[in-house]
Amino acid sequence: MPHLGADVAAYVDGQLSDSAMRDAVTHLQTCDECEKAVRQQRLLKSRMSTVTTPGPPPALLASLTELASVPPQREGWWTRLARSAPFRAGVVLVSASLAVIGAAYVVGGGAERMGDEVAPPYNRYVEDFEGRSSARPGDVITAAAMDDLSEYGWACHDVLAGDLRRVSGAFADGTEVIALSYSDGVSRLNLFEQAGALDTDRLDGFRPEQLGRSQVWVRHSEPMVVTWDDDGTVFTIVTDLPVDRVERAVDELPGGSQERGMGERVSDGLDRMSAWIGAA
Template sequence: MPHLGADVAAWVDGQLSDAAMQEAAAHLRECDECEKAVRQQRLLKSRMSTSSAPEPPQALLASLAHLAAAPPRSEAWWRRLTRAAPFRAGLVLAGAAIAVVATAYAVGSPERVGDEVAPPFERYVAEFTGPSTSGTGGTITAATMNQLDSSGWPCREILAGDLHRVSGSYTEEGEVIALTYSDGRSSLNLFEQAGVLDRDELSGFERARLGGSDVWVREGMPLVLAWDRDGTVFTVVTDVDRARVGRAVAELPRMTHESGPTERVTDGLTRMSSWLGAA
């Protein structure tokens, strides 16, 4: 059988006929090139599955439709004042404004889309300091790494000015992209996988600001960093000096900053506007 070629996506999605699926399966057992193409397609598909825009909750849309509810009646000497149309209109507007701000604050928190994952930090460190103890899913060619880079998986040829990409491979049964960078003296290992970082598994890590990004850091030699962005978890294990580590982090996708109240309300209002515009 010839290479799968354009049928790679159909094979991954199970859209080939039974006979074609069996023939393709037999071919994949013997062809490393097609097996790598299938693995790459699965990685790209998992990346795309986490990028869908969140739908606004139905309860939120229903509450927005009833924001301008009439205020309760006041008692005693307030009665005459509350019968004044300007005063009552002001109360309605103030209540509506407070409700909108509260709702915006609630929906303005950063989105973290994807399944939680806990990178095997100890194994990554062991492989950095000694021989590799885990099998890989195969070496990634330079052309494939460049294609992955253009498809949303950062596989930069150079990081921090002088750390050159020297190798790339699939690990964890093809679910993780592992990249090695070096300047000839120091090294930086970068791991990328689909999902969001499981923060309950960050024992020994502290939140820090590095390279303009919020990251989780475990001090030591080697230094270990972890963060997530847009459905991808990034792990770095390195003995590179701190300044260049910061430069490398700055050149990779940055973790969403947990904003303060004002930024959160602003972000929430932006999202609500987009939802209402799409309704």
């Protein structure tokens, strides 16, 4: 049987015919290239399953519903004086614009945590870092595959914190975790990424801290462990770097709970509101 090629996604989704599925299973037993393509497709599907369109906040829906029940105000003399069409159109336009901007600011302030809660095996990650783990190394991720993963939202940087170069990459825990190793020849940093939201109830020994622009959880030990989530991905760093260089590395990765300015909040809110209108 030839390589799966364009049928990789159909195989992962179970959309092939019974005979084609059997042929594919047989082929995957002897073809490393197709087996890796299937693994990568499953990882991508896991990533995309955490991305959802946020719904409107209940408070906003309630306030919009109440607008129809508010009785009209009695007109004052100045309202009757300013009955010209241009004046009324201007007032309506300004009021509507301010209302939309205000609603967008409120909506844009909500940061949803996407995906199932996960608790990374921090102690095993430390054992891996120190070379004390007997676990079998994961399947190697090629440089080309890392480029593809980066396009799909996984942070597989070539360099971190200025001069930490990526020396290896592998799938760990089956296909659930991307494990990357960086080094400058003296210090090392291991980075683990998996789909989901961080289970903050299982962070014994960690404390919340602000590193650069991100709110993270830190366990000050040897080596240092830092973990956080962002946009449906949990990141964990294990390293012997000093804190200032760890902060730089965190800043170069997708950040958690970043403080945004008014313009960014309004822009994000308008995007969410447009999504709601499009889905209605």
